Amino acid sequence: MPVPPPTEPALASALALARERPAELSVSDLADHAGYSPFHFSRLFTRHAGIGPGQYLTALRIDTAKRLLLTDDEAVIEVATAVGFTSLSSFTRRFRETVGVPPAQLRRLAERISDTPPRPFSLLRPGTGTVHAEIELPPAFSPRGDASIWVGWYPHPAPIGLPHSGTLISGSSTVQLPLRPGAPFLLGFAVPMHADAWDQLAPSAPMVAVHPLPLTQPEQVTLRFTLPEMTRPPLLTALPSLCRR
Secondary structure, three states: OOOOOOOOHHHHHHHHHHHHOOOOOOHHHHHHHHOOOHHHHHHHHHHHHOOOHHHHHHHHHHHHHHHHHHHOOOOHHHHHHHOOOOOHHHHHHHHHHHHOOOHHHHHHHHHHHHHOOOOOEEOOOOOOOEEEEEEEOOOOOOOOOOOEEEEEEEOOOOOOOOOOEEEEEOOOOEEEEEOOOOOOEEEEEEEOOOOOHHHHHOOOOOEEEEOOOOOOOOEEEEEEOEOOOOOOOOOOOOHHHHOOO
């Protein structure tokens, strides 16, 4: 079960520091800042965030890289260096694994969806049993009910890596998803239907939903979408890229 936000100021401060300087810091640096051994810090961090501090730092670096690629025309190797990677091949592999496309292709994807926003699509795979999810969005976020909503299965309670299965919907308040062994966490993200390419590919404040418990058997649940806590990992997957998988 997810742990509430940290009450220890030192851990909260380490999380804030990670977001400020992800390219410069290591797990040991964060542990030193919090006043813990790396082992104890990693245990506390993982209990709170659902992923380890190393994964969290990498997620922040990839998120920064996405934004640099979409706003600057620097070469990919320069972007990789700017976010703390010393190997272009390692950066490209990690970027593709978590975002869904190679770094250079993200720029081309932005150009494509500027003209043609992604339409609803499904990557749902057969499973043993179905989860029925009720979608709850703040009324002011989508007054016409046309928000673009992704709901998918992840192996962690955080959007690290590509989803194992999922669907992009619009105009519906319910969705049915076959269970996915090995990916029991149901996560959702919502952006306005007419969001620009930037908000589709690197949303700064998407509405997010995370079911608090792993789901391993058929049931009916509610996904409540809210603005994310500052300590949650960023949304890395370029959702429009998934429709081409």
